[in-house]
Amino acid sequence: MSKSNLPQFIILVVLMLLGIAPDAVSAELRVAGILTDHMVLQRDQPIHVRGWTEVGDAVTVTFADQTKQATSDKNGKWSVTFEPFAASLQGRLLRIKSGEESIVINDVLVGEVWHASGQSNMAMTVGAMSRELETVKDDIAEADYPGIRFCRINEPESPEPLTDLRKPVDWIVCQPKTVSRFSGVAFYFARRLNAELNVPIGVIDTSRGGTPIEPFIPRSAFDSHSTLKKELELGDREDLVGIWKLPGGVRARDANWLPGRLFNSRMAPISRFSVRGTIWYQGESNSGVQEDPRDYQHKMRALINGWRQEFGNEKMPVYFVQLPGSGAGEGWPYLRGQQRLAADLPHTGMVVTIDIDGEGIHPPNKIDVGHRLARWALAKNYGKRLAFSGPMFDRQEIHGKKIIIHFLHGESGLMIAKKEGLAKPVEVLDEELLNFEITDASGDWQPAIATIVGKTVIVTNTKVSSPIAIQYAYAVSPENCNLYNHAGLPASPFCSLPDLLTYDPKLPE
Known part of the structure; x- marks a missing residue:
């Protein structure tokens, strides 16, 4: 490295250690760090290519049958936008040229x-x-x-x-x-x-x-809820203990846990x-x-x-x-x-x-x-005709001592099935639905008998005469969760009245 380049090199190192992108510090032509050999570009969407060079320099960017030009701004930044490309398995070159400098990115696919x-x-x-x-x-x-x-x-x-x-x-x-x-x-x-x-x-x-x-989570999104607002306020002070003590907060171990830091x-x-x-x-x-x-x-x-x-x-x-x-x-x-x-x-x-x-x-x-x-x-996103979700709780109907549960994504019908390892779930006809519980206004959850009837599940317990809610698989590690739709996708754990569920973690003093 020549002596004339040494001060610039030192500045670059210091900025990187501080977590600051060097932007216009280097006048050498360069492109954004995500743009490298063997990359895939998104088809059917505008493609943005950006980088940095000497202030005011003209830049020409070519890919496939398109060529775009730009001039770097007062900070040395430049960018071009290509019209959308169709998918291609052909590895092609992305060329960037400014004056006597050029960059070639190899084997670029579109998909x-x-x-x-x-x-x-x-x-x-x-x-x-x-x-x-x-x-x-x-x-x-x-x-x-x-x-x-x-x-x-x-x-x-x-x-x-x-x-x-x-x-x-x-x-x-x-x-x-x-x-x-x-x-x-x-x-x-x-x-x-x-x-x-x-x-x-x-x-x-x-x-x-x-x-x-x-x-x-990006910083701009922390204004959407009171807990998030407080977390951001404490995070800006790097108050790890304060975030941990905050109801709805998080046990932050170091700066990597602070709001927005990894998004940044x-x-x-x-x-x-x-x-x-x-x-x-x-x-x-x-x-x-x-x-x-x-x-x-x-x-x-x-x-x-x-x-x-x-x-x-x-x-x-x-x-x-x-x-x-x-x-x-x-x-x-x-x-x-x-x-x-x-x-x-x-x-x-x-x-x-x-x-x-x-x-x-x-x-x-x-x-x-x-x-x-x-x-x-x-x-x-790709228009394929296939099932994509297991049964998801939709609504409940209370009829005396029983509750009828309706599901989304149960159009193919519901089934009791068993999954072994990596194998697909297999319907079993001689087993009972497990992991259903029922409660009345007391909030005392009781094991329940659950029966599939068409696209619904009927849940009862003779000891619960005035039921108000059902929950399914609400346990730390529920075993044999065996409710599926006929596409072989499992039902999600749920509580039919989520407001009944509370949680009181043991937070630090």
């Missing part, structure tokens, strides 16, 4: 791009799955899918939104030697989409293990990179030991609405995973209920996993999770 985020169950890799599931080893050996590309963003937190990633990402082509590093949920989701659609699939993974929902570093820099939608798997760190799941539905709404605003797409689909029974803590039943209540937002969908076997907080079967997420996308 469907999805964002994957959450905590450790989204981050859990295909390789980790293979250590517990023998069939995953076969999937790894066969994972030669040149049309599937993954990139992983591991940026540390930032107190302010970054304009660019601190370092460029690597887009990785799916091969047997690379797939073990991919998110398991995202891989099986992408593989299903790739097989059904026959177009390239790109996944951007921004998950981080052990984190609650708050750091992923991992998502704000890619907010102009077009994607089809998002898959999300999180909740464990909002409902564990001494963690408070109250108000989680409002946090989910803030997350989804905030992302849509920041990504400039008010209809961006967000499909999320309801927590399973494996490894559950005492707050998980309440949080599952909060997740269900948030599923009424338009263009969202919830995947139920209460029937998936496993041990510990990381059940290895991410195959069913990925496939169930893909069902939502295939049905809702």
Whole structure:
């Protein structure tokens, strides 16, 4: 490095250590860090390409049959927008030129791009799955899918939104030697989409293990609920104990848990990179030991609405995973209920996993999770005619000593079924519906007899003469949750009167 470049280099290092994107500090031509070799661009949507160069320089960008030009502004920023492209499995060059400088990005595909985020169950890799599931080893050996590309963003937190990633990402082509590093949920989701659609699939993974929902919510969305407002106020003071003591707050361990901090570093820099939608798997760190799941539905709404605003797409689909029974803590039943209540937002969908076997907080079967997420996308975004949800509580009718439960997504009819491992659920005719409870005004929940009648379930208990509500699978780790629709998708845990459910975590003094 020459002496003349040394001061600029020092400035760049200092800015990166402070979490500040260097913007116009470097006059060298560069592009946003998400734009690298082997990437996938979103089909049928405008494509934004942006970067930095010397102030006032002309920039020419070419991809396929389109060429766009721009002039950098007073901060050295430039951007162009391409008209939408059709899907293409052909790897093509993206060329950027300014004066004597040029950048060539190789092997660029056009297809469907999805964002994957959450905590450790989204981050859990295909390789980790293979250590517990023998069939995953076969999937790894066969994972030669040149049309599937993954990139992983591991940026540390930032107190302010970054304009660019601190370092460029690597887009990785799916091969047997690379797939073990991919998110398991995202891989099986992408593989299903790739097989059904026959177009390239790109996944951007921004998950981080052990984190609650708050750091992923953009700052602008914290004004949507009183608990969120208070969390942001305390977070700005980095008052970790105050957030923990706050009713509906969270047990923040360090700055990575603070409001907006991971959105600022991992998502704000890619907010102009077009994607089809998002898959999300999180909740464990909002409902564990001494963690408070109250108000989680409002946090989910803030997350989804905030992302849509920041990504400039008010209809961006967000499909999320309801927590399973494996490894559950005492707050998980309440949080599952909060997740269900948030599923009424338009263009969202919830995947139920209460029937998936496993041990510990990381059940290895991410195959069913990925496939169930893909069902939502295939049905809702790609026009495929297939069932996408299991039975979801709709309403109850009280008739004397019995309550009749009506469900959404029960059009194919309801059934009692059993799921063994990775196998599809199989209908059983000689078993009873389990995990139903009934209560009267006393609030004393009693085991109930539940019977399928057509597309409804009738619930009774002879000791409860004036019932007011039903709950299903409301337990830390309910066993043999066996209510399904005939598409083989499980019913979500629910309480027919959610206001009956309260939670009083043991918060610090």
